[in-house]
Amino acid sequence: MNIEKNFSELLRRYPNLRKYIKLLYQFIFYNISKFNSSNSKGLLQEFIRKVTHEDEEYYFGYYDKSPWNDKNNKILTLEVLCSDKHPVKTDKAQIGYINLKDNIFKKLTETNTWNLQQGSMLQWLGPDFDDNIIYNALHDNDYCSIIYNLKTKEERIIDKPIYSVSKNGRFALSLNFSRLHRLRPGYGYSNLSDKTKGEKHPQNDGIYLVDLENNTSKLIISLDQIVKINHNSTMEDSEHRFNHLDISPDGKRFSFIHRWEHNNVTQSRFYTADVDGNNIYCLADEEMVSHSCWKNNEEILVWARKNNKDRYYLFKDKTLEFKIIGEEKLTSDGHPSYSPDKRYILTDTYPDRTRHRTLIIYDTQENIRYDIARLFAPFKYHGEVRCDLHPRWSRDGKHVCFDSVHEGERQLYIIENVIEKLEETDK
Numbered sequence: 001m002n003i004e005k006n007f008s009e010l011l012r013r014y015p016n017l018r019k020y021i022k023l024l025y026q027f028i029f030y031n032i033s034k035f036n037s038s039n040s041k042g043l044l045q046e047f048i049r050k051v052t053h054e055d056e057e058y059y060f061g062y063y064d065k066s067p068w069n070d071k072n073n074k075i076l077t078l079e080v081l082c083s084d085k086h087p088v089k090t091d092k093a094q095i096g097y098i099n100l101k102d103n104i105f106k107k108l109t110e111t112n113t114w115n116l117q118q119g120s121m122l123q124w125l126g127p128d129f130d131d132n133i134i135y136n137a138l139h140d141n142d143y144c145s146i147i148y149n150l151k152t153k154e155e156r157i158i159d160k161p162i163y164s165v166s167k168n169g170r171f172a173l174s175l176n177f178s179r180l181h182r183l184r185p186g187y188g189y190s191n192l193s194d195k196t197k198g199e200k201h202p203q204n205d206g207i208y209l210v211d212l213e214n215n216t217s218k219l220i221i222s223l224d225q226i227v228k229i230n231h232n233s234t235m236e237d238s239e240h241r242f243n244h245l246d247i248s249p250d251g252k253r254f255s256f257i258h259r260w261e262h263n264n265v266t267q268s269r270f271y272t273a274d275v276d277g278n279n280i281y282c283l284a285d286e287e288m289v290s291h292s293c294w295k296n297n298e299e300i301l302v303w304a305r306k307n308n309k310d311r312y313y314l315f316k317d318k319t320l321e322f323k324i325i326g327e328e329k330l331t332s333d334g335h336p337s338y339s340p341d342k343r344y345i346l347t348d349t350y351p352d353r354t355r356h357r358t359l360i361i362y363d364t365q366e367n368i369r370y371d372i373a374r375l376f377a378p379f380k381y382h383g384e385v386r387c388d389l390h391p392r393w394s395r396d397g398k399h400v401c402f403d404s405v406h407e408g409e410r411q412l413y414i415i416e417n418v419i420e421k422l423e424e425t426d427k
Contacts, residue, residue, distance in 0.1 A: 042359060042373035043425055047415050050407070051075060051098045053105065057083045057410040059403040061119025063335035063390040064164070064246055064293065067401055067412075070129040072394050073100050075401060075412065078119050079107070083387070083410040084380045087114060089191050095122060095135055095148075098412065109148055111137045113161070113177075116385050117186045121145070121162055126169035129395065134212075136161040136177075138191055143177055147212070160210045160217045161189075166251040171275070173245045173254060174208040174217065183241045184259075186384030201227040201240045207256060209275060220277030226258050229280065234262035250297045251275065253317060257289055270302055272317050283315045283322075293337045301325060301345070303333045312336065312345075326362050329369040334360065335390050340397040344419065348389040348402070351377045357389055359402060361422065370422055372415065375406040 052058035058077045060067040067076045079094035080087075087093075093114045096107040113136045114120040125132040125147060137146045143161040148154075162172040179196050181188025196202050206222040223240045238260040247254045258269045268289040273280040288305040295301055301314050310333070312325045325345070334347035345362040352358075359373040381387045387410050389402040401414045415421070 040371075040374060042371050044372040044415050044418065044421055045374070047421060048373060048413050049416065050411055050413050051100065051103050052077060052412045053103070054409065054411075056081060056094075058105070058412045059083065059116075059119065059387070059410045060392070060401070060412060061122065061390065061403075062117065063291075063337060063388075063392055065123045066129075066392050066395055067123075068394045068399075069097075069124050070395060072396060072399070074098065075100060075414070076122050076124065076133065077105070077412050078114060078122060079105060080114075080410075083116055084385050086185070086190070086384065087112075087116070093120060095120070095133075100414075108133070108150065109135075109146075109155070111135055111146075113138050113143060113189050113191060115181075115186055115189060117388070123165060125165065126167045132169070134158075134162060134165060134172075136189070141192070143189065143192065145172070145210075158210065158212055158215055160208055162210060163245045164247045164254065165212075166247050166275075167249060168251060170211070170213055171251070172210040172212055173247060173275075174210050175242050175245065176205050179205065180241055180243060183239055184243065187243060200238060201235075207242055207245065207277070209277070220275075221256075221273060221280065226271075226280075230282065230285065234267055235260055238262060238267075244292065246292065246294065247275065248294050248297050248300075252297065255292055255294070255300055270304060272300070279318070281318045283317070284313070290333045291335050295338050295342060301336055301338070303336070325364065326367070326369065329367065330360070330362055335388060337391070337393060339393055339419075340395070344397075346391050346393055346400055348391055350388070351386075355379065357404075359389055359391055359400075361400075361418065372418065372422070375404050377405055378408060381405045381410075 056079045058079050060077050074097040076097050092110050092112045094107050095109045096105050111120045120135040122135040125134045132147055132149050134147050139157055145158040145162040147156040160174045163174055165172040177188040178192050178194040181190055182194045196205050201223040203222050203224040208217045209220045210217040240260045242256055244257045253272050255272045260267050267287055270284040270289040271282050284304040286305040290303040292302040298317050299314055304313050312330050313322045314325050315322045332349050334349050336345050336347040343365050347360050349358045355377050356374045358371050361370045387405040391400050391402040399416045400418050404413055
């Protein structure tokens with residue numbers, strides 16, 4: 001595995017070549033693996049339950065929010081006709097929920113503002129996480145977000161799209177989804193052209209604070225501002241972008257990634273800041289930063305590089321303090337989130353040499369890694385149309401949900417009472 005990682009690192013400067021060599025490598029090993037009867041399954045593979053239907057394709061999107069409502073009897077999902085190609089302007093996603101009593105999809109509304117990695121940022125709106133949902137859409141030829149009330153069916157348009165929403169449902173953070181799409185296909189939206197094209201680090205674009213109650217917004221951190229912080233030569237002649245905004249549980253701070261390209265290699269820095277844009281603090285700046293999640297209001301888990309070592313690091317916000325989590329257990333990038341009691345980390349892996357992704361629960365108290373499922377990803381789901389598992393907890397921490405294509409198309413799956421089942425396997 002070290003040889004694979006080292007070779008992959010050597011090819012980072014040649015992203016297109018790297019992509020095709022990786023697919024060829026996986027194709028070879030996948031065909032070899034078909035003759036190996038000892039291919040392992042996950043500990044809880046038999047308990048996986050599909051909650052969507054084969055008539056269409058379904059998925060929720062990202063790992064940083066729960067699709068369950070507060071009562072844990074509904075799961076939000078998008079319904080799409082096809083998910084192995086990029087959505088175009090005319091492609092619509094149906095928005096609704098799965099009633100877990102009968103697995104019936106209930107359509108609520110629709111949007112043509114979505115992507116295959118993060119959906120339409122569809123989520124339950126706090127503080128009750130039951131009566132209202134919020135999602136991104138297009139209105140008057142501009143991106144917006146819409147708050148939809150399930151009881152009254154009333155819609156309220158917010159003039160900015162949302163990226164991350166506070167737990168109390170009062171405010172959100174936003175960014176330029178057209179710029180994000182142009183510079184990182186698969187994460188932004190293709191409906192509108194990027195008005196900042198050609199601007200390396202515009203002064204009037206960046207991260208926005210959106211007041212959901214009063215429908216107002218303001219720029220709080222510009223791209224020009226962030227480039228001036230600890231500026232270095234790799235930033236010259238590069239177009240810069242923000243991604244992965246995430247508000248802390250108490251709504252006082254948020255995290256974000258600043259990215260740019262240098263010699264075809266992505267450079268990343270990981271920051272936190274107050275929600276008004278003040279007190280910006282850089283936690284990681286050694287080129288590589290990936291996925292993160294807040295453990296609490298002071299600590300944040302990040303897959304990052306420190307001292308030339310890529311691992312999950314638990315950073316203490318606004319300090320130089322950090323520690324490695326699961327050093328010998330969690331050795332590859334994934335999409336992490338803490339259980340509500342903070343004991344367990346739910347995460348996943350990208351496809352291995354045989355195109356299998358692993359769904360993982362890590363017990364931080366006992367330092368035990370449980371591989372609860374190993375799921376195949378067909379070759380047509382790769383690159384920007386890949387289907388990462390993006391696992392999420394239910395709000396009570398009893399169940400997990402994930403998107404997957406192991407049965408040939410994008411569908412939504414759950415494993416119920418997951419910790420209870422793991423405890424039974426240990427007996």
